[in-house]
Amino acid sequence: MKTFEDLGLMPELLSAISELGYETPMPVQEEVIPYLLEADHDLVALAQTGTGKTAAFGLPLLQKTVISENKPQALVLSPTRELCIQIAEDLREYSKHLGGVHIVPVYGGASIRNQIYELRRGAHIIVATPGRLLDLIRKGEADLSCVRQVVMDEADEMLNMGFIEDINSILASVPSERSTMLFSATMPEEIGELSLKYMKQPREIVIGRRNEGTASVRHVCYTVHAKDKYRTLKRIADFYPRIYGIIFCRTKAETQEISERLIRDGYNVDALHGDLSQQQRDYVMNRFRLHNIQLLVATDVAARGIDVDDLTHIINYSLPDETEVYTHRSGRTGRAGKTGISIAIINMKEVGRIKAIEKIIGKKFEIGKIPSGNEICKKQIFNLIDRIEKVEVNEDEVAEILPSVYSRLQWLDKEELVKRLVSLEFSRLIDYYQEDEDFDAGNHTETRKDRVRKTSGQAPESFSKLFLNLGKMDGLNPQKLLMMVNRTVPDDVEIGRIDLFSRHSVFEVQSDMARSVIDGLMTLKRNGRQIKVDYATEEQVARQLERKKQRKDARSASRKDRSVSGKATQGAARK
The missing domain is CATH 3.40.50.300 (P-loop containing nucleotide triphosphate hydrolases)
Known part of the structure; x- marks a missing residue:
C-alpha cells in the first residue's frame, strides 16, 4: 500500500x-x-x-x-x-x-x-x-x-x-x-x-467501473401503491431511530409538502428547495451539518454540491428524472470507508426504471419488506435501552437533584418505572401503529415496456399521434420515452407505435390520455431543452416519414456503391 x-x-x-x-x-x-x-x-x-x-x-x-x-x-x-x-x-x-x-x-x-x-x-x-x-x-x-x-x-x-x-x-x-x-x-x-x-x-x-454505485452502499427498493408512499416513508424513518439522511423529491412543491407532513407528524426535518433564499438555505444547511436536523427533504437542484459527512441513508421518495442522477444521490452516503443505505420508494409503474438503474450502478436492489408496527416499536425500545446503557453519568452534575428524584419516585418499583418510561417515550408510536394496519411492498414486476403495443400503418381510432421535439440526437430511445411518460402521468397509459427521427419523434398514445401525456411531458426538460409536445398533424407525420425513407434509401444506395467498388477492385486484383 x-x-x-x-x-x-x-x-x-x-x-x-x-x-x-x-x-x-x-x-x-x-x-x-x-x-x-x-x-x-x-x-x-x-x-x-x-x-x-x-x-x-x-x-x-x-x-x-x-x-x-x-x-x-x-x-x-x-x-x-x-x-x-x-x-x-x-x-x-x-x-x-x-x-x-x-x-x-x-x-x-x-x-x-x-x-x-x-x-x-x-x-x-x-x-x-x-x-x-x-x-x-x-x-x-x-x-x-x-x-x-x-x-x-x-x-x-x-x-x-x-x-x-x-x-x-x-x-x-x-x-x-x-x-x-x-x-x-x-x-x-x-x-x-x-x-x-x-x-x-x-x-x-x-475508479471502480463506469457509472457504478459506491461499493459501501446497499440499495433497497420498496414497491408500493402510490397512496402508500408516505406511510412507507414514515415506517422507514421510524425503523431506523438513528437515521441521518436526505429524502429526495422531484419537485419543489412535493419537497415542501412532504417536509410539512413530517413536521406535523413529529419528525425532526426541514426542507431545501429552490424557492428558499440563499440565507435560508445556509441556515437550513448549518442546522443539518450540526445534526440539529435528522432528515433533510430536498430537490436535486437544491442538494447539489452538499458535502455532509456520516449520512446513514438516502431515501428516494421520487426517482430522479435522469437515471444517472441516482448515482449522485446514493453516493452521498457510504463515504470515506463507511457504509450507507440508499432506499427507493417506487410505485408499481416504476419497476422498469429500477432495472435501468441496476444496469448503471452494477448492483441489484434488495427487495425491501415494510416493517410492521410491532417491529418498529421493538426497534425504538431497544434503541432507548442502548442509549440508557451508554449514557455517561456526571455524578457531580446530578448529585444535588438525585435525592429529590429518589424521593418522588420511591413509590414505584422497577417494573412500573420501566413501563412508565416506555409509555412516555413511545406513546405516539404505539398509538399510531395500533391504528395503522400493516401492509407490505408489492410484488408487481410488469413494466410499462411490457405493455407497449406495436402497431403498423395508421393508428387505430382509439390512439392519437403526438409530436415531440426530442429525437435520436438528444439520446432519446423508446425506453427513455416510456420512462418520461411513467414519471409524469400518474395513471396507466397504453403506448402504441414510436417513430424516432434525428431531432423529433412521433408516438401513439391512447386518445383519452393524450392530454394528460402532453401536460405531463411539458413539465420536463432534457439536456437543458424545454420539452414541447402536441398533437401531430398529418403533414408533420408524412414529412418526417418521407425524410426517414430518403435517408434509408441513401444509406442503401451507399452500401451498394461500396459493394460494387469492392467487387471491381477484387476483379482487378484477379486480372
Whole structure:
C-alpha cells in the first residue's frame, strides 16, 4: 500500500494532510496525484462522490503554483455554491504551510463587490461557479490569461444544470495551451463530447467501473401503491431511530409538502428547495451539518454540491428524472470507508426504471419488506435501552437533584418505572401503529415496456399521434420515452407505435390520455431543452416519414456503391 510520501508531494503539503488526519491515499488519489505531478496532462477521472477527488486534483494544483506570480494560475469550476465553498476551504487547509497562496472562491448569492476586491488583491487559484465567474469576466475583473490548469469538478452535474454555454465562454478566455482535468461521477455522452472538444489525448482513470454505485452502499427498493408512499416513508424513518439522511423529491412543491407532513407528524426535518433564499438555505444547511436536523427533504437542484459527512441513508421518495442522477444521490452516503443505505420508494409503474438503474450502478436492489408496527416499536425500545446503557453519568452534575428524584419516585418499583418510561417515550408510536394496519411492498414486476403495443400503418381510432421535439440526437430511445411518460402521468397509459427521427419523434398514445401525456411531458426538460409536445398533424407525420425513407434509401444506395467498388477492385486484383 502506497503512502502520500510515495506520491511525490512536497513536505509542506505532507505536513498539512498529516495534520488533517490523512494516513494513506484513497484509490483516486493514488492514481491521479502522481500522474498530474509528472507533467501537464489532460485527464478524465471517473469516481464517486466522497472518494477524495478534491485532494486528488487540489494537491497537484498547489504543488505547481508559483507563489511569486500573483496572477490566477489555476481555475476550478464547480456546479454549486456549496461545493465551491467546500473546495476552497479544503485547498486552504492543504496549503496552510505553503505561505502566501491566495485562493479566491467566487459564486452567486454572495456580494460580488467583496469577490472583486479579493480578485484585485491577487489570486493564485480561483474556485468558481460558472455563472458568477462569467459575470466577473464580462466586467473585466477576472483575468484568466495566465491560467495553466483548469479543473471541472462534478462535470456531469454542471452539464445537467445547463452550464455548457457558460463553460464554452469561460474556456474561450483561458489560453489554449493549458491542461484540462475533468472529474465526474458518471460518464454520459456529453462528457465524452466535452473531452473531445477541449482536451488533447486525455487519459481516462476510472475508479471502480463506469457509472457504478459506491461499493459501501446497499440499495433497497420498496414497491408500493402510490397512496402508500408516505406511510412507507414514515415506517422507514421510524425503523431506523438513528437515521441521518436526505429524502429526495422531484419537485419543489412535493419537497415542501412532504417536509410539512413530517413536521406535523413529529419528525425532526426541514426542507431545501429552490424557492428558499440563499440565507435560508445556509441556515437550513448549518442546522443539518450540526445534526440539529435528522432528515433533510430536498430537490436535486437544491442538494447539489452538499458535502455532509456520516449520512446513514438516502431515501428516494421520487426517482430522479435522469437515471444517472441516482448515482449522485446514493453516493452521498457510504463515504470515506463507511457504509450507507440508499432506499427507493417506487410505485408499481416504476419497476422498469429500477432495472435501468441496476444496469448503471452494477448492483441489484434488495427487495425491501415494510416493517410492521410491532417491529418498529421493538426497534425504538431497544434503541432507548442502548442509549440508557451508554449514557455517561456526571455524578457531580446530578448529585444535588438525585435525592429529590429518589424521593418522588420511591413509590414505584422497577417494573412500573420501566413501563412508565416506555409509555412516555413511545406513546405516539404505539398509538399510531395500533391504528395503522400493516401492509407490505408489492410484488408487481410488469413494466410499462411490457405493455407497449406495436402497431403498423395508421393508428387505430382509439390512439392519437403526438409530436415531440426530442429525437435520436438528444439520446432519446423508446425506453427513455416510456420512462418520461411513467414519471409524469400518474395513471396507466397504453403506448402504441414510436417513430424516432434525428431531432423529433412521433408516438401513439391512447386518445383519452393524450392530454394528460402532453401536460405531463411539458413539465420536463432534457439536456437543458424545454420539452414541447402536441398533437401531430398529418403533414408533420408524412414529412418526417418521407425524410426517414430518403435517408434509408441513401444509406442503401451507399452500401451498394461500396459493394460494387469492392467487387471491381477484387476483379482487378484477379486480372
